[in-house]
Amino acid sequence: MLAQRKPGFWNRIYLVEVIRGLSITMKNFLFHKKVTLQFPEQRRDYSTKFRGQHYIKSVNGVENCTACMLCPTVCPAECIHIVAGEREDKEKYPVKFEIDSLRCCFCGMCEEACPKDAIKLSNIYEMSQQNRTVYEKDFLLEQRGNK
Amino acid sequence: MTSLEVTLMFVKIGIVLLGLLVTVPIMLFVERRGSALIQNRLGPNRMGPFGLFQAACDVIKFIFKEDRAPGHVNKFYYTIAPWIAVIPAFMTFAVIPFAGSLTIDGTETHFQIANLDVGVLYCFSVASLGVYGIIMAGWSSNNKYSLLGALRSSAQMISYELTLGLSIIGLMMVFQSVKLGDIAAAQGETLMQLGPVSIPKWGVFIQPVGFILFLVSMFAETNRLPFDLPEGESELIAGYHLEYGSMRFALFMMAEFVNMAVASGLITTLFFGGWQLLPGFATLVHLIQGMGLLQNDGLVLVLFQGMSFVIKLAFWMWFFVWVRWTLPRFRFDQLMNFGWKVLFPLGLINIFVTGILIYKGVL
C-alpha cells in the first residue's frame, strides 16, 4: 500500500529542506570517504572463483584437452568450436580449438563439464579488444593461472 | 572622450571578456570535480595536478571534433543558433560593476563597461534574447526532442522572467535607482550596528523575500537544475542541443556557464553589495596602503574591491553547481505551478509590503 504522508508546514515551505539537502551534499563533498578505485594502480580483489579469460591447461607442454566436445555441447552461447584430430603420442587431440570471446557469456559450464580438467576460466578480467576476437588454440594454451 | 577614457574602456572590456572566457573552463572543471566529490567519487584527476588540465583537454577535444550537421536540419538557423545563445550571455555583463571608481589623471572611471541609465532592465532584456538561441536550435534541429526542449524553455523563461522582474522592484524602490552602479554603491552604508558587528545595507538584508524569489527565478532563467527541463536528459535525451556536436555544442555550454556568471554577478550586485569590500578586507586595505607598496592608494582599494566581487561571484557560481547536485529536477507542471501560483503572488506581496514599509519610513 502506498503510504500517505502529509508534508508539514516546513516541508511545504521547501526552503528549509533545500538547505538541509545542501548541507548534506556539502558534508559529502568535504568529509565523506571517496569510493573511487584508481584502476591501473589499485585493483579490486576478486574471488578465486571469478571467471575470466579462458585457457587450456597443459602438462609438460601437452594440452589436457582430448577434444571430447563436451564443452561445445554444454556451452549455452555456442561459442566453442573444436576440430578433433589424431596424433602419434596421444589418441585424440584438438587440431583447432576456438572460443569466440564475444559470444562467450563466461558461465563456466565448459569448465564444469570438462572431464579432463583442461578448459579453465582464469582470474584475468582485462579482455577488451578492438575487433571481434576469436581465441585460437595457441592463445588459449598460455597458462593463465593455476586453477 | 579622451584617449585615456577610450583606453580604459578597452581595458575594462578586455578584463570582462577575458574573465568570462576563463570562467568557462574553470566551471567545466569545478562542475566535474564538484559533482564527483559530492557523489563520493574522485572525478577527473589524471591530467595535471588535481586534474586541473582536464578542462583544457575538454576544450581541445571539442575543437578537434568533426563539425558535422545532420542532413535533416535547417542549415541557416542551425548554424546561427549557438551564436545567438552565447552572444547575449556575454553582452549582459556590460552593465555589471565589478569594482568601485578610480581617479587617474583627474579622470574618474567606474569599473563597469557601460553605466546605462536603464541598468538592470538592460540585463533582463538582453538576457531574455538568449532564449531565441535555444528556440532556434530546437526548431532547426528538426527533431521531436529538441523541439520539445525548446518549447519548454520558452514557456519557462517567460514565466520566470515575470517573477524575476517583480522580485527586484522592491529593491529598486528602496535604492530608488535602476542603475547597477548606484545600487552597488548604495549598499556600502551600514544597516544597523549589533555590538562590534556592523551589518551592511546589502540587498539581502533589506529584501530577503525578494532575494529568494530572484535566486529561484535566476536558476530557472539559466536553465540550471532543478529547472533544467529544456535539457531533461531522462525524458528529452539532451533537449534543444541534441543534434549539436563539437564546437557548436561547446558554445551552448559556454552560454550556460556565462549565463551562470552573469546571474551570479547580478545576485552579487543586487543583494550582496556588489564590489563592496568583504568584512575584514577594509583592514587589509589600510595595512597595504600603509605599507606604501603602490603609488596610487585608490588602485589598492579597487583591486580589493574587484577581489571581493570575484569572491562573491565565485561563491554564487559554486552555489549553482552545489544546488545542481543536490536537488532533483522539477516536473513541468510543478514548474509552471510554482512559477505562477507561488512565486508570482509572492513577488506582488513583496512589492506591496515594501511599499508600506517605505511609506512608514522603516526602509
Next chain:
Amino acid sequence: MAKCTIDGKEVEFTPGENLIKVAKRAGVDIPVFCYHPGLTVVAQCRMCYVEVEKMPKLQTACSTNAAEGMVVKTTSEAVKKGREGTMEFLLLNHPLDCPICDKAGECDLQDNSFGSGSAYMRHSEERRTYVDVDMGDVIQKNMNRCIHCTRCIRFGDEIAGIHEMVAIKRGNNIDITTIDGKQLQTEYAGNYSDICPTGSLTLKDFRFKKRAWMLKKTDTVCEGCSKGCNMEIQHEGNAIYRCVPRENLEINKYWMCDEGRFNYHYTQDPARILNPVQKVGAAWSKITWDQGLSALKSETNAVNTLFLLGTDLTLEEMSAIRETVTRNHKNAKLLSFGTHGVETSAQDKSQDQILKMKSKTSNLMGAEKLGIEALQGKAKADVVVVFRGGRAQLPAIESKKTIGVGVFLEKEVTSFDVILPGLAFTEKDGTVINHQGKEQRLKRAVLPREKCKAIPEVLMLLLNQKTREVLA
C-alpha cells in the same frame, strides 16, 4: 493367446518369443549387450537378468522363452543386484576413455552402466591392455574397450557369411580378433561398428569427426542399389557425417552394405559440379541459370533429340521429365539408363545373396512402371540430354551436343557441353520403388548447395521464360 506377466503388466506373446521381445512390447526395456534381435542368442554377457517366479535363480531374459502364466520381475532387488554385479565385472577392464571414444553418446555400455551400474568402483588393479591389429579400411579396432559380447563374431558367421572374427585365448586374456590377424574381407564391415555395444569397433570413416549426440538424424532410403535398404542419414550443419541402417524386417533387417553406407561421399565430393557450367575448350566456365536454360531450350528444339533419364531419379522427377518431353518435344525420344548390363528388372538379381543387387540404381522398377524404355547400347542422336540423380552409370554417348542435368562429378562428364546442377538423394524428397515393388520415401537431410536446383524446378523454368528472367 498365451499370456505372461512382466512387471505387473499382462502381455500376450507367441510361443518361442524370448522375454526381451515380450518385455519390449510391455514397455519394459531390459538392458542387453550380447543379445541382438538379428543374431543368435548366446546369453554370455549376463546383463539381461530377470527374476522369474518359481525359478530359483535369476534368468537371462534373452535365452528364456516366455511361457504361459510366467511372472517376470525386471526391477526387483535381486535383479538390480545381479545387473550391478555384471556391470562391475564388465567395467573391470574397460578404460575410462569416453571423452575420446567415438561410441560415446550412443554406447550401450554407457547407457547400461548409467542405468544399472554402480557409481563407485572397488577395483584398483591395473587394467589389461592390448596392441591392436589393423582391420582394414573400414573398421578401427580398440580391444581395450571390448566386453567380449561376440556380436561381431556371430554377425560375420550368420549374416555376412564369412567367419573372420574369432575369440582366441581364454578368461582375462581373451582377444577378439580376425583369424591370423588378417584384414576384414566382408563388404558389410560397417555393421561391425553398428552392432558393437562399446567403442571397440568403430568406423575409420567417422573417426573423431563428430560426437554422436551432435548429429541430427533423417530417415531415408539408400540409393546404392535396387534393394532400397532403409537408412538414417546423420548430419550436422548441412554436412553429412555418416549413414547407418534402419530396421526394416522386410527389406534389409538391421544391416547395410559398405557400398551404400559410404555412398553419400559423392554428394560432398569437391569435384561435384555445383553451378551451371559450359564447356569452353577443355575447361568449364560458369554461366548463369538463365544462360544454361536458354542453351537447353534452343538445343532441344533440334530435330533429333534424345532424352536420357537415369534410373536413380525419383518417381516424381521421372514423371515430370516424361510429361515435359511428351508434351513439348513430340519428336524426341525418352529412354532410361542405369547399370551396364541390367536394363530390366528381370535382369536385376541379387549380387551376393545377402543385400546387394545387380542394379546399382534405386529406381529401376519405378522407370519400368512409368513405361520408360531402357537404352540399349550407345546413345546416338544430334542432341542428348542426360537427367541423372548421381549414381546411374553413364552410357557411351555419340552426339553433336550433350547436356547434363543433375549430379555429375567433373571427371565423369568430359564429353558434355553444358551441365545444369541438380540435387543428390540426400537433398531431395521423393519416392523410389525397390526391386520387390515397394514404394519408399526419400527425405531431404541437407539443403541444396550453391546453385543446385531440383529437376522439376528446372523443367518449370524451362517452360516459363518470364519466371526464369525474374529468378535469374
